Amino acid sequence: MAPTVPESVLKKQATQAKIAEQAKQASYEAKQTKRADKKEAIASAEKYSAEYAAAEAAAIANRRQAKASGGFYVPAMPKLALIIRIRGTIGVSPKAKKIMQLFRLRQIHNATFVKLNESTIRMLRLIEPYVTYGYPTRSTIEKLIYKRGFGKLNKQRIPIADNSVIQEGVGSVGIKCCADLIHEIYTVGPSFKEANNFLWPFKLTSPRGGFSTKTKLVHFLEGGEAGNRGEEINKLVKRMI
Template sequence: MFDQHVAPMAARKIAKKEHFKRAETYAAEYREAARNTVEAKRAARKEGKFYVPAGAKVAFVVRIRGINGLAPKVRKVLQLLRLRQIHNGVFVKLNYSTLRMLQRVEPYITYGYPNLKTTRELIYKRGFGKVGSRAKGWSRLPLSDNRVIEANLSKQGIICMEDLIHEIYTVGPSFKQANHFLWPFKLNSPKGGFSKKGKLIHVCEGGEAGNRGELMDGFVRKML
């Protein structure tokens, strides 16, 4: 009986070491990026210029309104974004076509640009994997074990939670596969409720709909 468990236990130890090494590598990469940003801001200030950060690559989108009064095109776009239910959230890679889609359904969603902490908290606290196939049916599995991730994304070089977080946050070459693996996030109603002006009003006018930019982090934390 003991001999049967030696190989799996040894393999898990090796896997844990690899996961830890990758996490350290990513942490160093994030620190380096933050340091470069600070240095770029200082250099711009010295020269009397303004530092303009690179545009966001990924947005986190949350559906805030139900099905009442949905036009067919709006319904279709929400389905393409995988936002089939109220308070569902998804990551979206930003490009010309996805920005057009977000603009079309803006009265029904709120979105913004999550930082690393928010991305990590979403995946760790609310992350579920989409396992199976269209023919046999999909299963929603909690990401409580790295083996679930490895079994479905190892071909893309993603074998643990930190790999998955890094791929989503940096919009890596396998973002599409990693994002498709993540089941749409099921979030709570925000603590304290929505603003008094309501969901129909744009964020710029004190409401809830539309682009929050970097303020999305605070909104997401109220829904976790």
């Protein structure tokens, strides 16, 4: 007569089989979700690429039309600035220190994006001796996010290794992948505040060739490093990534 298996062992085996089946199902569902998310991310990237190409073509057409009619094409005012802190806290006024805290520039070579409006432009002018800023291109935004991008999850600095980090942080506002995040920042979209707050301040290195101590104190227009440098900010970022 074959020995009978205790009921407790049978129950344990049944529970383990159930857990294994649930894990298998969860793994399958996760793979399907990942596949669907990847498809959606590719579709978003293609849509934004077409949008950027159309905007560039429109700008070229407007410039040609203005030139043909003997006029000048004036592009729209920039809506986005990238600020980089270039000086420490010695000699910083309390007001300037507070503004830099609001812009999340707590360390030298920290960089953040700022939506340009009347109040932020006034604030930038107050901290010009301690920062340099300008208007980033889409390429610069992409490089910063891909190479130096960290997200804020539960007050923790998490590297943006894949789209799941973005989805967890700002998926609630429709930003699900890197393409969505870059588009929201570049176009200063309706969820810009959430997207920008999700991004941890970029930690850049000292630029190749370095800053001169004397030029740090002088405005960019006078041959120094501080203040508004317009589109030249892109060349500086390239040296600091």
